[in-house]
Amino acid sequence: MIKRKLIMIMENKPGALVRVVGLFHQRGYNIETLHVDPVTDFSRYKFIEEKLETKFKENEISRLTITTFVSDSLMRQILRQLNKLIDVIAVSNEETTYLKGVLLDENLL
Amino acid sequence: MGVILKLSGADMLMRALHDEGVELIFGYPGGAALHIYDAIFRQDKIDHILVRHEQGATHAADGYARATGKPGVVLVTSGPGATNAITGIATAFMDSIPMVVISGQVASHLIGTDAFQETDMIGISRPVVKHSYTVFDAQDIPKIIKEAFYVATSGRPGPVVIDIPKDMTAPDKLYDYEYPEKANIRSYNPPIEPEQNQIERAVAAIISANKPVIYAGGGAIASNAFKELFELNEILDAPITNTLMGLGIYPATHKRFLGMLGMHGTYQANMAMHNADLIIAIGARFDDRITNNPSKFSPDAKIIHLDVDHSSVSKIIEADIAVFGQVKNSLEAIIKTLKNNLDDYDSKRLKPWHSQIAEWRSSHGLNYELYKDESDNNSILPQAVVQHVYNITKGEAYVTSDVGQHQMFAAQYYHFDKPRKWINSGGLGTMGFGLPAAMGVKFAFPNEEVVCITGEGSIQMCIQELSTCFQYNLPIKIININNEALGMVKQWQDMNYGGRHSESTYQNSLPDFIKLAESYGHVGIKIEKNSELKESLEKAFSMKDKLVFVDVYVDPSEHVYPMLVANDSLENMWLSKDKKT
Numbered sequence: 001m002i003k004r005k006l007i008m009i010m011e012n013k014p015g016a017l018v019r020v021v022g023l024f025h026q027r028g029y030n031i032e033t034l035h036v037d038p039v040t041d042f043s044r045y046k047f048i049e050e051k052l053e054t055k056f057k058e059n060e061i062s063r064l065t066i067t068t069f070v071s072d073s074l075m076r077q078i079l080r081q082l083n084k085l086i087d088v089i090a091v092s093n094e095e096t097t098y099l100k101g102v103l104l105d106e107n108l109l
Numbered sequence: 110m111g112v113i114l115k116l117s118g119a120d121m122l123m124r125a126l127h128d129e130g131v132e133l134i135f136g137y138p139g140g141a142a143l144h145i146y147d148a149i150f151r152q153d154k155i156d157h158i159l160v161r162h163e164q165g166a167t168h169a170a171d172g173y174a175r176a177t178g179k180p181g182v183v184l185v186t187s188g189p190g191a192t193n194a195i196t197g198i199a200t201a202f203m204d205s206i207p208m209v210v211i212s213g214q215v216a217s218h219l220i221g222t223d224a225f226q227e228t229d230m231i232g233i234s235r236p237v238v239k240h241s242y243t244v245f246d247a248q249d250i251p252k253i254i255k256e257a258f259y260v261a262t263s264g265r266p267g268p269v270v271i272d273i274p275k276d277m278t279a280p281d282k283l284y285d286y287e288y289p290e291k292a293n294i295r296s297y298n299p300p301i302e303p304e305q306n307q308i309e310r311a312v313a314a315i316i317s318a319n320k321p322v323i324y325a326g327g328g329a330i331a332s333n334a335f336k337e338l339f340e341l342n343e344i345l346d347a348p349i350t351n352t353l354m355g356l357g358i359y360p361a362t363h364k365r366f367l368g369m370l371g372m373h374g375t376y377q378a379n380m381a382m383h384n385a386d387l388i389i390a391i392g393a394r395f396d397d398r399i400t401n402n403p404s405k406f407s408p409d410a411k412i413i414h415l416d417v418d419h420s421s422v423s424k425i426i427e428a429d430i431a432v433f434g435q436v437k438n439s440l441e442a443i444i445k446t447l448k449n450n451l452d453d454y455d456s457k458r459l460k461p462w463h464s465q466i467a468e469w470r471s472s473h474g475l476n477y478e479l480y481k482d483e484s485d486n487n488s489i490l491p492q493a494v495v496q497h498v499y500n501i502t503k504g505e506a507y508v509t510s511d512v513g514q515h516q517m518f519a520a521q522y523y524h525f526d527k528p529r530k531w532i533n534s535g536g537l538g539t540m541g542f543g544l545p546a547a548m549g550v551k552f553a554f555p556n557e558e559v560v561c562i563t564g565e566g567s568i569q570m571c572i573q574e575l576s577t578c579f580q581y582n583l584p585i586k587i588i589n590i591n592n593e594a595l596g597m598v599k600q601w602q603d604m605n606y607g608g609r610h611s612e613s614t615y616q617n618s619l620p621d622f623i624k625l626a627e628s629y630g631h632v633g634i635k636i637e638k639n640s641e642l643k644e645s646l647e648k649a650f651s652m653k654d655k656l657v658f659v660d661v662y663v664d665p666s667e668h669v670y671p672m673l674v675a676n677d678s679l680e681n682m683w684l685s686k687d688k689k690t
Contacts, residue, residue, distance in 0.1 A: 011296060014243065015231055026236045052295045073423075080420035086240040086260060089296040101298035103419070 001069045003032065007109040008064040008082065009048060009090045012038055016087040020064065023081055029074070035065040047108065048090055051100055061089065063109075114286040118247035119148035119278035121286050122211070125254040127154040128288040131182050133173065133552055134158065135166040139186025140226055141213030144278035158552065158581065161573040163190050165545040167197020168571065171206050172546030175532045176507060177553045178333060180207035180261050187213045188226030191272075192233060196539060198268045199237040203536025204354060205331055207266035209257050210234075214243075216276040230272045239267030247277040251288050259292035264299025265418040266331055300417060303434035308442045310430045311389075311413045315443075316453045318387035318411070320462045321347045324370065324399075327354030327535065328392020328416060329436050330528045334358070337440035338391065344447055346456040348466050350378040352393050354535040357525035362504070367466070368475065371399040373517040373669050376473035376682065376690075381466055382407055383679040390414045392436045395425040396536070405678035415439045473671070473684055475521055485638045488664035491515060491590045493639075495522035497646050498560060498588055506558040507532060507550045511543040511567030514596035517669040519562040541570030544587065548574060551583045558586070558650070565591040565619055565660075575629035578656050586649055587658045589622060592665040600668045604683075605675075626658035636661045 010016055017036060024031050039045065039061045049056060070078065075093055082091045083098035090099040090109060097108040116124060122145060126134070135158045138146045149157050160166040163185045170181025181201075185194045191212040201208045215224040231241050240260045242253045250273075257269040315321065323345070329338055335358055342349060342365060349359050350370040359366055368375030370382055382388065388410045393399070400406040403425050414421075414428035415436050422431045432439045447454060479492055495518050498506075508523050509532040510516040516533055525531045532550060534542040547561040568589055578585060595613040602610050623633030632655045636645045642661070649657040674681040674689065682690050 014245075015235075015241070018232070019235065022235055054295050077420065077424055084418070084420055086294065086297050098419075100296060101300065101419075 001071055003067055003069050004075055004093060006066045006068065006078070006082070007092050007107075008066070008088055009039070009045065009109060010062055010064060010085075011087040011089065012060055012062045013087055016062070017064070019085050019087060020066075020082065023085065024068070024078075027078070027081060029068060029070065029078055031066055031068055033065075033067045037063050039063050048099065052089065115283040116286045117144070117148070117278065117280045117283055118244075118250055118273075119144040119280065120151075121247070121250045121284060122254070122273070122278065123148045123152050123155060124286060125251045125288055126182065127152075129254060129258050130179075131155055134182045134184050135160055135169045135173075135549070136184030137163050137166060137186065137190060139188075139190045139213065141187035141215055141275045142184060142190070144275060144280060145184065145211070145213065145273070147280070148278070157184070158548075158577070160545065160577050162571065163193035164196050164541065165548075165571050165574045165577065167194045167208070167210065168200065168539075168542050168545035169549035169552070170208055171197060171201045171542075172509060172532050172549030173553050174201070174206050174208055174549075175546070176529050176550040178529065180209055180258060181549065183208065183210040185210070185212050186226065187215055187230070188228045190226075191228055191230040195234060195237065198234055198270065200534050200537045200539040200542060201268040202237040202239070204327060204534065205266050206268070207261040208268040209261050210268060210270045212270060212272050214272045214274040217245075217274045218276070220274065230270065234270045237268070238270050241270040241272065244271065244273045244277045247282065248284050250277070251286060255289045256292045256294055259294070260297065265328070265421075300433045301435045301438055303432045303439040303442050305442070307430060307432045308439070308446050311432055311443055312446045312450060314387055314411055314413055314430060315345065315389070315447065316450065319458060320385050321345065321387040321389060321459070322381050322385040323347050323349040323389045323391065324352070324382065324393055325349065325355045325358050325391040326352040326393025328394075329355055329358045330392070332392060332417070332436035334392070334437040334440050335528050337437055337444065341440055341444050341447075344444070344451075344454065344456075346459060347389070348381050348463070350374070350382065352399060352535070353520055353533065355393060356520060356531045357528040360526040361524035362526055367470075369520055370679075372401075372673050373521065373671065375475055375521070376671055376684065377466055377469040379671070379673070379679040379682060380469045384465075385410045387411050387413070390416075390428075391440070392416060394421040397425075400425060401673045401679060402676045407679065483639045485640050487639060489636070489639050489642055489661060491518045491592065491663040491667055492522050493642065494588060494590055494646075494661050494663065495519050495562065497643055498562065499523045501646055501650050502558050502560065506530070506560045507547075507554065509533065509543045509546040509550060509559070509561045511563045511570075512538045512540045513564050513567060514592070514600065514667070514669050515562055515564040515567075515590040517597075518590070523562075540567040543567060544571050544585075545574050547585045547587075548577060548581075548583055551585055552581075561585055561587045563587060563589055564596060565589055565593065565622070566595045572625070575626065575631060575656070579630040582654075583656060584652070584654050585656050587656070589658065589660045591622075591660055591662050592667070593619060593662075594665055597669070603668065622658055622660040626656075631656040631658055633658045633660065
């Protein structure tokens with residue numbers, strides 16, 4: 001078990017955060033730290049806007065950082081479960097990113 | 110579209126459901142849903158079916174969805190209406206069934222005040238839904254309906270809840286109504302087409318395998334891949350097994366079919382899985398009823414896993430080749446690539462594998478050690494009941510079941526040649542599912558034979574729906590396999606708890622099911638002897654326009670076999686009470 005960091009970009013909608021937190025509990029994973037901010041500087045996420053064919057507006061998306069102690073295989077499973085949440089736009093760990101449901105081989109967030 | 114109407118929230122909801130193609134809603138009214146119920150009264154496009162309990166509404170919508178492939182729709186009120194619906198939502202979630210559940214909620218200004226019949230439906234349902242919506246602005250109702258149906262039916266299907274505070278449906282506020290043509294959810298993108306390099310890897314593995322097995326589950330049914338799966342195996346000539354959820358996706362009477370696999374799977378299916386060198390998993394998720402001990406599961410098999418859901422692949426058993434996409438599309442791609450490499454595929458090399466399987470099949474087939482003497486000296490065997498039902502209905506009925514021994518007997522002995530005919534709660538294992546699910550199927554296919562194979566334990570969990578069946582004249586055939594005990598619990602107590610039958614019998618407190626059926630306006634037939642079995646069942650099925658409740662008393666000591674030995678590999682099975690492999 002190693003301490004690992006997950007980063008998520010998600011829709012800033014009511015109930016979105018509890019879906020993420022609830023998923024950790026439901027699947028038996030533990031959250032060590034959690035940090036949420038509304039995204040104000042969209043320049044870092046131009047590639048997401050292009051992929052989604054959208055323009056983000058103020059207070060529309062949030063950035064979440066979660067740290068957790070997990071094994072490699074569990075990390076992959078957590079990523080896949082988070083990717084399934086409808087409000088999650090992108091989620092990444094150190095090596096991979098799911099962006100709009102597509103797996104990419106680098107941490108883009 | 111293009112026509113803009115001025116409608117109230119409740120009228121917009123009904124209009125949107127109609128524009129979405131909904132024909133039937135299963136529901137139960139209550140305070141927070143009354144504006145919506147008034148809108149139902151004032152329209153004639155959608156039929157509403159009044160159930161007797163909200164759990165019945167969700168199971169009925171679920172049965173409708175499983176039989177038709179279209180999403181089931183449920184309408185309930187807030188508080189207890191919403192919480193009663195939860196079991197049915199969880200049932201649909203575990204089996205990936207498309208469903209849209211609309212729940213009334215207390216008015217916006219009352220939310221959070223512990224108002225009468227207030228409950229946090231979104232919070233309570235969250236772990237058992239694919240997604241959920243709260244209506245904060247009535248103007249959003251058409252868009253939310255469109256999105257909800259899209260989410261429920263696309264990718265890996267599942268239930269979606271829409272919680273609507275009462276003020277959102279108030280008759281005095283009107284809105285411009287326009288139904289969106291398309292749902293656009295920018296963060297949601299379920300895979301459809303597979304990647305060609307994965308297809309090529311899969312085909313290479315298929316070409317080099319000597320002992321392949323196809324293992325197809327409910328995902329193949331959800332993806333409507335019957336034709337593609339059949340076509341693929343016309344080329345491969347591989348033995349094929351189905352999960353409990355997948356029964357019917359390959360014709361059960363076909364010579365290549367091994368029967369169901371897993372906990373109560375056939376000897377040949379489990380042996381083939383254990384000894385295979387290639388497992389082609391199609392819309393199946395290697396759950397614990399299939400793998401038994403994952404570390405001892407099919408030690409020599411390479412795994413190709415076709416699934417629409419990333420999180421189902423390599424969750425329990427590591428896949429060597431993962432093919433993400435709609436199973437139907439992935440199968441099409443495999444067939445196409447395989448056809449281009451047909452010179453490399455020699456199905457004759459599977460001959461030794463087929464002879465090995467034939468040997469397994471003949472040594473311990475399903476009828477192994479069942480009685481041969483059908484005289485009244487013996488009690489009726491539950492397996493025989495299912496066999497007779499199968500013969501009388503020519504294998505063409507829709508069969509719903511509840512959960513327990515009767516469910517396994519139905520799965521083993523009713524041979525489904527077509528998908529969407531076998532309707533059961535596989536993942537959650539919900540007792541009480543069978544009767545309301547049969548109602549949903551009968552509403553969808555009024556001219557088809559619909560049979561509910563149940564037990565005296567399960568049927569009592571939603572028996573109130575007999576009243577719904579009378580109101581809407583649903584001539585379902587209920588086959589109550591009555592062993593006067595919670596059979597599967599008792600079987601485990603016999604096998605693992607020294608025969609101590611803790612709370613698994615009813616101390617002679619069972620109702621007279623015949624009188625019960627009659628008091629609900631139906632016909633009841635009691636069967637206690639082998640000599641009556643065939644004739645009485647035929648009589649029941651001859652009453653085409655009546656719901657017939659057949660109460661069959663069977664041997665209470667009978668167990669379901671084969672049964673996997675706990676925490677072991679698939680080749681270790683109990684074949685009867687005193688015989689292990």
